Amino acid sequence: MTYLQAQNNAVMDYPRRDASDKLRGRTKYTVDQGGLETLHAVLVRSEVASGKIIQLDAKAALEMPGVRGIATSVDAPGSHGLGIADHPIFADGHVRYHGEPIAAIAAKTRRQALEAAKKVVVKIEASKPNLTMAQSLAKDARLIHPDWEDYEILYDGAARGGNIAWEATVRRGDTQAEFDRDDITVVEGCYRVGRQNHVSFEPRAVIASFEDGRFHVITSTQVPWTVRHVTAKVLEIPESHVRVTVPPVGGGFGLKFDCSLEPYAAILAKKTGQPVSLINSREEEMLTCLCRENAEIRLKSAVTKDGEIVAREGTVLMDAGAYGGEQVFLTTMTAHTLGGNYRLGAAKIASQAVYTNTPPNGAFRACNGVYNTFALERHTDEICKAIGMDPVAFRKLNVVGDGSLGATGQVFEGDVLGPMLDRMDVLISKDSPAEVDTSEYLYGRATTVGTWFIFVGPSAATVNLNADGSATLVTSGVEIGSGTMMQSLPQMVGADLGIHPDNVIVKTADTDASGRDLGVGGGRTTVSIGAASTAACAEVRDKLFEIASELLQTATNKLVLVNGRVEIAGMAGSGMPIQTVIAEAEARNGPIAGSGAFTAPGTPAMPGCAAGHFIDAIDIPVFAVHDCEVAVHKETGKVSVLSYRVVQDVGRAINPRAIRSQVQGGVVQGMGYALSEEITINDKGCIDQDGFETYKIPSVGDVLPIDLDLFEGAPSAGPLGTKGAGEVPILNVGASIACAVANATGKKVNELPLTPPRVLELMSEDSRSLDLEHIQSDWEKNVLG
């Protein structure tokens, strides 16, 4: 099959095969599994945010009815992390956040485990917690990790110090020289966002057992290989002693991109000799979720009167919580999200993961980009106001295009954002502006742009061709709901092998069966696993053609795979069923299989301008243009979204219906972030929102249909030109709504979410400006190195 044929055959609105069981309640998620012999575990968690453990006594708990085992820090000596190993799974003598696990108990029933947990004696000498980044960065701040210099370094090259767990910086060009020019306008602004809880409907959950000297971990995760690695690291055992398998996952959004409960269950399984199930309660999910981090941002730009951005400086503080975790990695993203969208002259950008005595944060759909895009787009509108330029015209003038430099000096390929803005013009022109009653409402509209990327990296795939002509795809991919495993991969493999996607069996993730993989997230599955699968198919195809070439007395380059047959190109019916070729191959050499691998293609950045980054340049940038209209109620401050339009760069849409579904869902999740999902942390360091009553995610009454235009044809290293489409839809929702509210109210909108009280406060003040005094206007004073 030629490349062009594969492209065309892969494109379809292929329905997902898991829908039927999900609609019957038959799908067995991790929370639905476990047999009669399975024990139930609970975690004993700290009820203070900071302090020293002076007594931990579990004897009485161990004697409670039904209890089979208890684990504490002595059972898990290792620490884990990204960049630095700063995180023990049990508090190691010090507690650093409210909710930190101190002990784990397994009993015959969950109720027995909960009763026993009450008998664990924990005495903590509490100390005053640092609950905000400003507190942690104060000159006399208490160190949350006094021994930070002694931690194992897992990734070299970043500046660290005090309560700054990690710092990533960009220095490209001489910003000061540009700011000193007398023909420019300087615009400066501060922005702040809160945390967002993923609220995946299936909580984090695991069932672990110890079988034949190895651990078997069944878990609701996006990253089976990370679970394998971290479990082994904290137990200080070889990674090969851990097998991870993954049932269907009931929602991820990045929450399950880190190892969380798995090691506790594994330890207890070995101790008790029985399988152990550990499932977070909803309250635990709300209070200890690896939320999208709260962040504080200062931006300063030098712009000419013609609208050229000659210099930009930006500092982003990302609240890591008590342990560095994924925030360390996510500091990398700032260079590409704040440094994306627009062509810049000189640039200095810093991103710091800051320790606080709060629950650790993590990755969440379009991680880091969502709030940086909010800040950048608000800042852009403030620039436009300062120089008197139309915001859309400014964007058309400045968005990155073919040959533009990114913040780290990477050269972008292709004109994408500019044409997408033109496409948005067309989309907007199809409808009249929404009508509002101006006696009650203020009307606002905004168009924003966004840049994110596909997180590539290693993936592996094996394709086994079966005697009946079907194929079995073996990867570490996980179906988290996006449909990648159920739709795009079978479509691609089916197209490559000339069989229907129904005839592509997709093996669920099993680290004993499949090659290493970075996991499902960052929009990478279709691209990375897809590319590995395509490579595996190529090997299968070569083997088939080698045999068929002899059988058909035709050169291999004249053969194609189509409709389950090997055919001579252009001569339908000239060949033979694929089963015939497989049978011949088995007789000669054995069954046909192919293996494939993929990793980051590697895009060059300017040498020496970036420090502390895990990714210096982005291999596959993805772009989005959003537009919305809002009405702001003058009396209540309630923001209603009247229309929402998206032009999204998808590379190539192989399942347009599935993408539409992802965009609708992603934008609505973004509306929650922009308008209602607010997390506050009380003076005990505990998150206030402990359930659905207090944390308001959008319901059906809060949403509207998204008007979508898929932009195809942008450069991509993905198979068939694809880019992951599920991550990006949330990227500039907060930005678009905030800019529209600013246009409606005429006020500076510097914070999210825009809850009615916050909007009312905004409208009631004559002039409101957020000043984050702990971030210096002089950029160099903020950075360590």
Place this chain on the structure above:
Amino acid sequence: MAIRLTINGEKQVFHGDPRTSLLEVLRDTFRLTGAKDVCGEGFCGTCNVHINGEALPACLRPIGMLEGAEVTTIEGLSPMGTFNAVQAALEKHDVVQCGMCFPGLVMTMSKFFETNSNPSRAEIKSAMTGNLCRCTGYELIVDALASIAHERGLVQ
């Protein structure tokens, strides 16, 4: 304490604490895991089942209050091999994502369509208000459900 009730057409007896929620009884005692435990406080609708003909959250119903009740769960809604109109529409329109919320949603909307075979889009949305979903953004679900009346030739 023994509580007698009918679940999916079969007479069952639960022995235990009458304060135990119906959801816990369904999932842990009878291994009917179709109803999901998501919020535990009656806000999300994912554990909705039919209790004496009403779609209600199982997490808020102590089993002790259900002596003699008729309970239908998602497993008992439609025989294997068949789908009711709601399930068929949701499958046909390919709106399922992670799927955790769908058992409860199907129970709610199946009961709704029993009482209103030709609802408007607004009525569908109103009936769905108690069923939260984190993946889909709702609108495509509403499209799917609105098609039921269309396909029956009952368009409002």
